Amino acid sequence: MSWVRVCAVGAVSALGEDELAIAPGGPTAVRKDSQLELVGLRRPFLARAVPPDLEADPAAWLLARALGSLSAKLDRERPEWRSQRLAVVVGTSSGGMWSQCRAFDGIAAGEPDGLACRGAPYWGPLEVLTRALPGAPVVQVLGACASSALALGLARELLRDGLAELVIAGGYDAVTPFVAAGFEALGVTTADRPRPFALSRDGLALGEGALLAALVDESASSVGPWLTGFAASSDASHPTSPTESGAALARAAREALGAARLAGPVLLSAHATATLANDRAEASVVRGLQDVVEGVHAFKGRIGHTLGAGSALELFSALSCVEQGACPALEGELEPQLDFLRPGQPLRARAVLKLASAFGGANAALVAQVERPLSVPDEPRPGVWLTRCGVPHLTPRLDALVASSRLEPIHVRRLDALSALCATAALDVLASADDESARVFPQENGAGGHARERVGVVVGSVLASLEHNADYQARLRSRGYARADARRFPATSPNLAPGMVSILFGLGGPCTTVGAGFQAPFEALLMACELLRGGQADEMLVIVADVLGETSSALIDASAAATPAHGALALRLTAQRQEGNLAAIHELLPDILAQVVPSEGSGWAPRRAQTDAGGSRRGSGWVALVDWLKEQGLPHP
Known part of the structure; x- marks a missing residue:
C-alpha cells in the first residue's frame, strides 16, 4: 500500500507558534477573557491566540500565520513544491464568523460594510490561501469540531487516488462572542479551566488556533510521520450529545486502526472536551480499546477547545509525546472506565490514534505513526x-x-x-x-x-x-x-x-x-x-x-x-x-x-x-x- 507522509507543519495556538503551539506539557493557556467579560458572559474563559489589538479578521490572521510558517519550511526543504500538483483541504467550525457578525450588524443598521460582507461567508478567510496558491483546488470541511480530522482524512484519500502530489491540510478557528455565548447557553463551559476525564470536571473552555500540514505520497523523498489510518461515522442519535456507549466513535476507531494495519500499542489523542456527557461516553470507548491503548493525551486541557483546528493541533501534539517517549498525566481522579491507565510509565507507543466528535453526531478517527508502517500490497480502489x-x-x-x-x-x-x-x-x-x-x-x-x-x-x-x-x-x-x-x-x-x-x-x-x-x-x-x-x-x-x-x-x-x-x-x-x-x-x-x-x-x-x-x-x-x-x-x- 502507498502510505501518506507529513513533510512539513505550520501551527499557531495560545501557546505560541510551530513547536510551541503543540508542546504537550505545561500549564494551561486558558484565561479569563476581557472581550467575553465585556459582553456579559458568566464563564468568560478562553485560550486566545490572536493579538488583543488585532483589527482584521482573526480567523484569516491565524490561517495566514500557519500558512506562512508552512510555506517557509517547504521553500527550504522542497523548493519545487509550488510547481507540483497541489490541493488544499482545510476544516473550520466558524470560518468567517468575525466578519459575518459585523456584516449582520451593518445590514441591520442599514449601513452594510462591503468589506465585512465579502468576508462574511464561512469561506471568507480562505482568500489567504487562494491568493497564495492560485490554481489549487480547495475544499473546506465544515464538520464542526471534527473538521480538521475529516480534512486530513480527505487529503489522505486524494493522495492515494493520485489526484495531487502535495496536499495542504488542517484546520483553523477563532472565537467570537457569538460562538462563546452559544456554548455557554448549552451549559457546557467551565467556571475556571477544563479538566478532561476528571470526576471534578465542569465543562470546556474554547480556544483559538490553526495548523496546516503538507502531505505527500511516501514515494516522495520526505521526513515526518506517516498518516496511515482514517475512518468516519455518525451517531445518528442526537444533534449535540453523544450516545452513552460511543458505539459509532468506537467503530470509526477500530476501522482506522484496521486501515493502518496496526495492532498497537497506541497513544490515544482524545477528543476530551471536559464536558460531562462527552468525556463519559469517550471513556467508554477508550475502555473498549484498552487492548491497544497505552496512554491518553487530552490537549484541550492546555489549549482549550479549538473547534475546527482541534483535531490537527491535538494529533501533532500527541505525536510529539510519542517522539519524546512521555505523555503528561491526566489531572485529578478519573472516570472509572480509565482505571487501566498507568500514569508515569515510559511511553512505548510509536503511533497515535486520534478521536474526534462533533455537532450533528459526526465522528472521525485518524492513525499516525512515527516509524515506517508495514509494507502491504496495494488494494484496488472501488469505483463510484x-x-x-x-x-x-x-x-x-x-x-x-x-x-x-x-x-x-x-x-x-x-x-x-x-x-x-x-x-x-x-x-x-x-x-x-x-x-x-x-x-x-x-x-x-x-x-x-x-x-x-x-x-x-x-x-x-x-x-x-x-x-x-x-x-x-x-x-x-x-x-x-x-x-x-x-x-x-x-x-x-x-x-x-x-x-x-x-x-x-x-x-x-x-x-x-x-x-x-x-x-x-x-x-x-x-x-x-x-x-x-x-x-x-x-x-x-x-x-x-x-x-x-x-x-x-x-x-x-x-x-x-x-x-x-x-x-x-x-x-x-x-x-x-x-x-x-x-x-x-x-x-x-x-x-x-x-x-x-x-x-x-x-x-x-x-x-x-x-x-x-x-x-x-x-x-x-x-x-x-x-x-x-x-x-x-x-x-x-
Whole structure:
C-alpha cells in the first residue's frame, strides 16, 4: 500500500507558534477573557491566540500565520513544491464568523460594510490561501469540531487516488462572542479551566488556533510521520450529545486502526472536551480499546477547545509525546472506565490514534505513526456509481418527513430551514421508487440496520447557515449575549444539516458539510467519491443546498456577487457495481477536481459564468450541479 507522509507543519495556538503551539506539557493557556467579560458572559474563559489589538479578521490572521510558517519550511526543504500538483483541504467550525457578525450588524443598521460582507461567508478567510496558491483546488470541511480530522482524512484519500502530489491540510478557528455565548447557553463551559476525564470536571473552555500540514505520497523523498489510518461515522442519535456507549466513535476507531494495519500499542489523542456527557461516553470507548491503548493525551486541557483546528493541533501534539517517549498525566481522579491507565510509565507507543466528535453526531478517527508502517500490497480502489438522482426542492416537505423519519413529529417540524431542505432532498433518493412515503431502507437485501450503518451524507453549501446565523445574531443584539438561545444555537453550525439527515433516517456513515465558495456542489461530490473509494462508506448521499433569505441576499448585493440558487437537490452514490446503476462517477474524478478550483481572489467570484446574454444574474448552487450533469451526459432532473 502507498502510505501518506507529513513533510512539513505550520501551527499557531495560545501557546505560541510551530513547536510551541503543540508542546504537550505545561500549564494551561486558558484565561479569563476581557472581550467575553465585556459582553456579559458568566464563564468568560478562553485560550486566545490572536493579538488583543488585532483589527482584521482573526480567523484569516491565524490561517495566514500557519500558512506562512508552512510555506517557509517547504521553500527550504522542497523548493519545487509550488510547481507540483497541489490541493488544499482545510476544516473550520466558524470560518468567517468575525466578519459575518459585523456584516449582520451593518445590514441591520442599514449601513452594510462591503468589506465585512465579502468576508462574511464561512469561506471568507480562505482568500489567504487562494491568493497564495492560485490554481489549487480547495475544499473546506465544515464538520464542526471534527473538521480538521475529516480534512486530513480527505487529503489522505486524494493522495492515494493520485489526484495531487502535495496536499495542504488542517484546520483553523477563532472565537467570537457569538460562538462563546452559544456554548455557554448549552451549559457546557467551565467556571475556571477544563479538566478532561476528571470526576471534578465542569465543562470546556474554547480556544483559538490553526495548523496546516503538507502531505505527500511516501514515494516522495520526505521526513515526518506517516498518516496511515482514517475512518468516519455518525451517531445518528442526537444533534449535540453523544450516545452513552460511543458505539459509532468506537467503530470509526477500530476501522482506522484496521486501515493502518496496526495492532498497537497506541497513544490515544482524545477528543476530551471536559464536558460531562462527552468525556463519559469517550471513556467508554477508550475502555473498549484498552487492548491497544497505552496512554491518553487530552490537549484541550492546555489549549482549550479549538473547534475546527482541534483535531490537527491535538494529533501533532500527541505525536510529539510519542517522539519524546512521555505523555503528561491526566489531572485529578478519573472516570472509572480509565482505571487501566498507568500514569508515569515510559511511553512505548510509536503511533497515535486520534478521536474526534462533533455537532450533528459526526465522528472521525485518524492513525499516525512515527516509524515506517508495514509494507502491504496495494488494494484496488472501488469505483463510484450514481444510483439515484433527485429533483430540486424549494420548500421542505415536512409531512412526508414526519411519515418517513424516526423522529417525533414535533422535532421534525422544528427543523431549521437548511436541515429541512436537506432532509427533503435526501428523502427523494432514499425512499422506495414506488412509494416515496414508504419506510426508508425497507430491509434492503435483508441487511436492515447494517445497511444504514454504512451510508453517509455530504452537504455542499455556498451559504451554509448564514441566514439562520443572521437571525441568531439579531436575537443576541436584542436579548444580550448572556441570554443566548440554547435550542437555536446548534443550527448555527453548518454540520447540523447532514447530522439531522443522519438522525432522521438512521444513517451511520460519515456526515459533514463542505463549502469553500461557489464550488461547494463539486466539493461535496469529490468528498463523497473519496469516502467511498477509501472504504469509509458503501453509499453516500450528496446534497447540494442553500437557504437564500433577506440577509444573505443583502450580503450578496453588498459584495456585488452572484446569487446561489435557493433549494436542495440530492444524488445517491454507491461503491457497489450492480444492475440499475445510472453512471460511473469515478471516471470523472479529474474533472470534478477541476471544478473545485476557486476563481481568482475570492470565493464570491464563482467559477462559472453567472450572467446570461442580457447581463442578468443567474443562480448557482444546485443549478451548477445540474448544468454539470447535463454537460457530462449524465442523468439529471
